[in-house]
Amino acid sequence: MNKLEIYVDSNVEVCDEKLVILALRLGYRALVCKQVVDLDTSNTPELYRKVVLVSESVQDLKRQISSINSSSCFVTLIPRSVEVARWASHDTRIDTIMLTSNNIGVFDKKQFDTMSYYGKPLEISLKDISDTSLEVREKVFRRLNLLLRSKVGLIVGSGASSWNELYHPYTMVKILTSAFDIPPRVALLAITDCPRQIIAKKTPVRPSKQPLSRT
Amino acid sequence: MIQLVNIVLTVVSLALLLAALYLFRKAYFSYKAIREKISAEKRVKKLRKRYVVFAAVCEEKVGHNDVASALRDTFVKLYGELTTQKGSPRVLIFDEEKQRGIARISHLHVDLLVASLGFIKRVGSTKCILIPLKVTGTIKKARKYLDTLKL
Numbered sequence: 001m002n003k004l005e006i007y008v009d010s011n012v013e014v015c016d017e018k019l020v021i022l023a024l025r026l027g028y029r030a031l032v033c034k035q036v037v038d039l040d041t042s043n044t045p046e047l048y049r050k051v052v053l054v055s056e057s058v059q060d061l062k063r064q065i066s067s068i069n070s071s072s073c074f075v076t077l078i079p080r081s082v083e084v085a086r087w088a089s090h091d092t093r094i095d096t097i098m099l100t101s102n103n104i105g106v107f108d109k110k111q112f113d114t115m116s117y118y119g120k121p122l123e124i125s126l127k128d129i130s131d132t133s134l135e136v137r138e139k140v141f142r143r144l145n146l147l148l149r150s151k152v153g154l155i156v157g158s159g160a161s162s163w164n165e166l167y168h169p170y171t172m173v174k175i176l177t178s179a180f181d182i183p184p185r186v187a188l189l190a191i192t193d194c195p196r197q198i199i200a201k202k203t204p205v206r207p208s209k210q211p212l213s214r215t
Numbered sequence: 216m217i218q219l220v221n222i223v224l225t226v227v228s229l230a231l232l233l234a235a236l237y238l239f240r241k242a243y244f245s246y247k248a249i250r251e252k253i254s255a256e257k258r259v260k261k262l263r264k265r266y267v268v269f270a271a272v273c274e275e276k277v278g279h280n281d282v283a284s285a286l287r288d289t290f291v292k293l294y295g296e297l298t299t300q301k302g303s304p305r306v307l308i309f310d311e312e313k314q315r316g317i318a319r320i321s322h323l324h325v326d327l328l329v330a331s332l333g334f335i336k337r338v339g340s341t342k343c344i345l346i347p348l349k350v351t352g353t354i355k356k357a358r359k360y361l362d363t364l365k366l
């Protein structure tokens with residue numbers, strides 16, 4: 001299968017049975033979930049565990065990250081200060097740095113340059129961004145344009161906590177292109193190859209019948 | 216002698232005038248050609264229609280009017296009244312048995328319609344998502360896909 005057809009939703013709050021079945025119908029091959037509920041069905045996408053760290057100081061982040069097995073979890077950081085964001089950019093245990101409506105100020109040109117230098121992707125959640133005010137969305141739009149110029153990898157997740165908050169991959173690409181002026185190819189990479197490269201190194205909580213290619 | 220100089224100067228000035236007129240005419244026509252070329256590129260000859268076949272996955276079965284109003288409300292909220300007026304999105308057909316439908320929009324606004332389908336989380340008071348299946352150029356083909364496409 002072409003690597004641009006392996007759709008991954010990298011940010012799901014709770015993976016319950018209904019959500020997982022619908023995700024499979026929508027064409028997702030892997031889901032990264034914060035919480036996995038016991039599933040009866042055997043035909044599911046590959047499920048990976050996600051750990052979200054929120055930190056305001058480097059000391060606190062070091063303490064939090066020491067207790068996590070980063071080889072089995074998809075580790076995402078929400079930095080609350082510039083120094084945490086800078087430090088996290090070069091730490092290999094952290095997979096992505098997340099932009100939310102509360103920490104937009106952390107992401108400036110230097111931060112994106114650092115992330116570009118160390119190859120650290122930026123993650124956004126569509127639910128978090130679409131639920132905020134217009135003012136915040138304007139700021140996100142400008143940050144994403146800056147990100148594209150800095151050539152930082154982008155990962156987009158739905159942030160779904162129930163089945164009706166999932167997006168069809170095609171719809172997700174169209175939302176990113178129409179709302180944030182992201183080129184279609186970058187938008188497609190944000191839900192396919194960029195997250196796949198990260199989860200390829202991780203151990204799934206629940207492997208699927210058709211495993212992802214590890215190359 | 217003075218008369219000869221006068222005649223020569225008159226001839227030279229006439230020649231310069233003719234050359235200037237010729238150059239002006241040439242420049243004017245090339246400017247006009249370029250302007251027409253640019254405006255022709257910008258101008259869309261005819262607004263063509265596109266038909267989006269979509270499926271509704273809902274808790275309970277939903278009706279045509281609910282889906283149409285949900286789609287229209289979302290489109291207006293996201294892209295404003297002006298774009299809605301230009302694109303004129305409509306739900307033409309909604310099969311309540313199969314929970315599938317066909318929406319129509321102008322070819323310039325197809326991407327916006329598909330994006331706004333993604334933002335619909337509820338139809339009426341029912342939890343629901345609308346999934347785009349296929350974009351076609353004729354309603355005949357859209358009807359064909361309405362029955363045959365699998366989700």
